[in-house]
Amino acid sequence: MKFCDEANIFVKAGDGGNGSASFRREKFVAKGGPDGGDGGHGGNVVIEADENLNTLANFLGKKHYKAEKGDQGLGKDMSGKHGEDVVLKVPPGTLILDAETDELLIDLTTHGQTFIAAKGGLGGKGNTGFTTSVRQAPDFAELGEPGEEREIKLELKLIAAVAIMGYPSVGKSTLISRISNAKPKIADYPFTTLVPNLGVVKVDDTDFVVADIPGLIEGAHKGKGLGDEFLKHIERCKLLVHMLDITRDDLMDDYKKLNDELRLYSKTLADKPQMLAVSKIDATIPEIIKDTKGKFSKLKPSFISSVTGEGLDEFLYRLKDFVKKHRRSVGAGHVRPKTERKVFKPHLDIPDARKFDVEKTDDGFKIVGKRIEQIAIMTDMSKRGAHIRVLDVLKKIGAHKELIRFGAKDGDKVQIGVRQFEFFV
């Protein structure tokens, strides 16, 4: 639906804390073993759908959101504290896009659904973690990994709680113009409304969004009239107001035919809770109203006139109760992905983590690969031990052999991500 609210924001996850390169100090022991603890992971920037919100107004003023850094590791094997996540709340129906590429990252449709917009950096390992049988006193620790940062675009597709649907010209737009802030076009010819009109309806302390849908006719599910495009919109609403025009010939027939259309389109649509409203009661005679009440006694419609206002108050209170009753029972959209708040594990999150490619460059070689680049950025190159460890990792994953195959010799430069190394055979 056209009603869109937008905001661009910058998100920066917390950097991981550096690991500690510390050695045990004990009385009467000249030099104890390594006891440097790990740095804490940086916090994530998380975006969460919250049905208590209706707009993205919160993001209009503040543009930068930053999660906490992980603390540094300390001696005595003390790990640094993990950085806290920052959780940004948005209304369900918010699309999250990469601001640079316009790529859709996620469509948050359900209350409680979350998305990590920027991943926190890994904490660096302390020197304790690098002890091996041959390397008993590592004098180096890993640096913390920088947290991700990017610009994202939030786009709100307003999801109406209620859709007013019915045949053309039954008075749908006239009703929404009476009960909400919407100002739709109204006319006495069919298909006046071409795209849904959205309006906010306020009854006492409750407000909700209502959509006035273009008229539906028989065959709509196959694209007849304005067709199935709008049935898709209706599918996103929680509740339907099915409107019948008392000046038409056979209301029961209208009612059944439109419900058949819904059923032919989808079961989800057919199963939506409906409230019936019979319109234009000012334009008929009391006998017909009485007769219609009799025929529809089981379905208990509201009888209204959007022209005189008769029956509108009662209709609105019923609508409010109807919305309140169903607010939590039905999801905001028809897509209901599983919602889980999983703990982010950066290492495990990298697909094909150990894959790499070697390239020859103008002044040396380049290795491209997620995990190896992560290790490189976390390496303090001023420490000889750390340098040797990177070479060890290259050997382990087969990159060292590959570099030799490409012709690498002692002293050649190897670029891995943002870091440069000297190669040793």
Ligand SMILES: Nc1nc2c(ncn2[C@@H]2O[C@H](COP(=O)(O)OP(=O)(O)OP(=O)(O)O)[C@@H](O)[C@H]2O)c(=O)[nH]1
């Ligand atoms: N007498 C009377 N006329 C009404 C009432 N409600 C709507 N109308 C008239 O019915 C005609 C159609 O009204 P709309 O509100 O445009 O109908 P709609 O259902 O939105 O029509 P489409 O958008 O074409 O599907 C207009 O001429 C309205 O003035 C009512 O309560 N009483």
Ligand SMILES: [Mg+2]
């Ligand atoms: Mg209309």
